[in-house]
Amino acid sequence: MFDNEPRWRRSSSCGNETECVEFSKGGELAMVRDSKNLRGPVLNFPSKAWDRFVEFVANGDESD
Incomplete structure (x- = not known):
């Protein structure tokens, strides 16, 4: 869980676009939100699952 307010980040490929997803990681939790709706719903994932995603x-599916 977060000890304080989450620090939201977005992909550098978003540039100045406003239509991106933002994420924040803290401890065992990763959160994702829509950059157009900052007060909207937030998706929560275990940090390890977010790291695998x-x-x-980044690397593509190498299991084929």
């Missing part, structure tokens, strides 16, 4: 996106 990011690795998959």
Whole structure:
């Protein structure tokens, strides 16, 4: 859990676009939200699952 307010980040590929997802990680939790709706719903994932997802996106599926 977060000890204080989450620090939201977005992909550098978003540039100045406002239509991106933002994420924040703290301890055992990773959170994702829509950058167009900062007060909207937040998706929560275990940090390890988020790390695996990011690795998959960065490297592609090498299981084929």
